Amino acid sequence: MKKIISALALSCILFTETTTAQLNGIIPQPVQIKFATTEGHFILDPQTLLLADSLINPANFLNEYLLNYYGFNLKKNSKGTKHGISLSIDKHINTKEGQYTLSVNKQDVKITGNSAQAVFYGVQSLIQLLPAEKTSAKSLKLPAVNIVDYPRFAYRGMHLDVSRHFFDVAFIKKYIDYLALHKLNNFHWHLTDDQGWRIEIKKHPKLTAISAWRNGTIIGLYPGTGNDGQRYGGYYTQEDVKEVIRYAADRYINVIPEIDVPAHSMAVLAAYPEFGTEPTKKYEVAQTWGIFNRLNNVLQPTEQTFKFLEEVLTEVITLFPSPYIHIGGDEASKIWWKKSSVSQKIMKDNNLKDESALQSYFIHRIEKIVNSKGKTIIGWDEILDGGLAPNAIVMSWRGEKGGISAAKQKHKVIMTPENMMYFNHSQFLKDDSLTAARYVPLKTVYDYDPVPTALTVSEAKYIWGAQGNLWSEYISNPAKLNYMLFPRLDALSEVLWSPKEKRNYKDFQNRLKTQFKRYDLMKINYSKRYLTNLYP
Structure with a gap:
């Protein structure tokens, strides 16, 4: 019985890729996407900091989208932060052309890519995790998720x-x-x-x-x-x-x-x-x-x-x-x-x-x-x-x-x-x-x-x-x-x-x-x- 309960608990934490599509609207479909329901949500609001290093274009695109459709943008920060969104390049983790990883948990959001362009693609997926409808709230919930993604065609x-x-x-x-x-x-x-x-x-x-x-x-x-x-x-x-x-x-x-x-x-x-x-x-x-x-x-x-x-x-x-x-x-x-x-x-x-x-x-x-x-x-x-x-x-x-x-x-x-x-x-x-x-x-x-x-x-x-x-x-x-x-x-x-x-x-x-x-x-x-x- 305990084994059955453990299996059910695990299935609640990590959804299969077939069922996750019912929970997200990401298009095009990522290579790998897993939602973790026990991790809660990341709260995005005007106090959220954006750590982008020199990745100006992905950061600006995200901020412009937030401002246009939710009425606020994020403060850029050059130092590490415990509660924020970080954009960075990591060619060791992301080995394929255009590859990025996106992880969201209660504490932070991290997008890494093997190039600035790949990070930009990660930002597009992040945007599609945002509420798709108009809201007057000044805080937005992002579901906990892990994505690994790269394009099929150049x-x-x-x-x-x-x-x-x-x-x-x-x-x-x-x-x-x-x-x-x-x-x-x-x-x-x-x-x-x-x-x-x-x-x-x-x-x-x-x-x-x-x-x-x-x-x-x-x-x-x-x-x-x-x-x-x-x-x-x-x-x-x-x-x-x-x-x-x-x-x-x-x-x-x-x-x-x-x-x-x-x-x-x-x-x-x-x-x-x-x-x-x-x-x-x-x-x-x-x-x-x-x-x-x-x-x-x-x-x-x-x-x-x-x-x-x-x-x-x-x-x-x-x-x-x-x-x-x-x-x-x-x-x-x-x-x-x-x-x-x-x-x-x-x-x-x-x-x-x-x-x-x-x-x-x-x-x-x-x-x-x-x-x-x-x-x-x-x-x-x-x-x-x-x-x-x-x-x-x-x-x-x-x-x-x-x-x-x-x-x-x-x-x-x-x-x-x-x-x-x-x-x-x-x-x-x-x-x-x-x-x-x-x-x-x-x-x-x-x-x-x-x-x-x-x-x-x-x-x-x-x-x-x-x-x-x-x-x-x-x-x-x-x-x-x-x-x-x-x-x-x-x-x-x-x-x-x-x-x-x-x-x-x-x-x-x-x-x-x-x-x-x-x-x-x-x-x-x-x-x-x-x-x-x-x-x-």
Whole structure:
């Protein structure tokens, strides 16, 4: 009998990882988490001291969150304290990349990591132990817990298209905070496309004077029911870009700019038609969506064009500390190169057998420019067409085929297949608002595994990670963007961070209930249909 009682007592102290999920709302699910109910609670209040050494960014993020949502922050202290929160680096305990440990008991809270970035991730888990609802109390209870945690994938990304619809710097910062709260570490900033150029290039001012503005936008789902006739646009100055990069760096997020070539260039050609295959044509910034096979939007692969692109990329690379520059490379209609005598002569002069080889030639030339400045290119999987550039990283969006091919060629791969990772598509069979035409429900996102079964163990090592994409054709304001993003961002974060064997959709749904309360606290818009057990 005593043995039975002892066993019951022990089970009360240390919950199994299956049952602990009912007590916490931590997303993404940690590698190990154990609650100790006999240890009581840590009381967090304005008198609590914060021992952070030189870990300024994790400490500041925690204090800003406390101030924003609970009305107080903590006093920083450089000396040890018996009742407080300590942040520190310990590479001996935390041996894996990005690993942290978080322990909470009645006396103190300790977060250690193998880097400042890992400590920052520990702070995100600590935040999710705080009450998820508004409280007037000036003291908060934290449950006693021990967490050991580290990410599954090195690359954990989220994309945002600001060409179709523009979002100001204030919102971009909020977006970066959303990524930080979910332990993502890369922000893919889609800055250029047919519908607008969004970054200041001082050597080519017409890119913001002309290319950043369109004279109307289609109404409704493509091909649309009309055009609103309203001038629309905007761009980020180079000072804006620096501000965003600084803000992201404080949250350990790398900002990857995308300058999309050789297609998706109608906005460029509206300002500089001489770089197109029809240099005498009057181009306009696109007012509609879709792939422009019938409208010329490809750049002519001349020395004049490459000089222009080198000047653009030089300014971009100077601005962005990211080791990676995304150069697009997708959806280039070959018919315009076929029709162009100039392109055909370039093919002949360079012994290129077809237009796919010309596409490869174009990407190789851009890669040389980027590599010469110490950076690496990322491109959509079309950069495989005609032969992959030597050092390129492939972002596989047309399913997994491109990613599998690149991994077999020993290139890094970021998986982002449209039917699973595109959050501009509907999350319900009948959605609450206008979206792109496909159906990508929450469970589809959650169930995705970025490592294809077609790869061997050695080939699978080239799967660097995955990314969610948010294209903005039908997303014109922050409220709509949040509606499309949440809670699919939560599912993405767990796909990228948590061990595959720890993922369980029903358990994830239980934890989402707490997360929705947190979104209410943070005034983040999401579909309330998720609150009525309509989990697709």
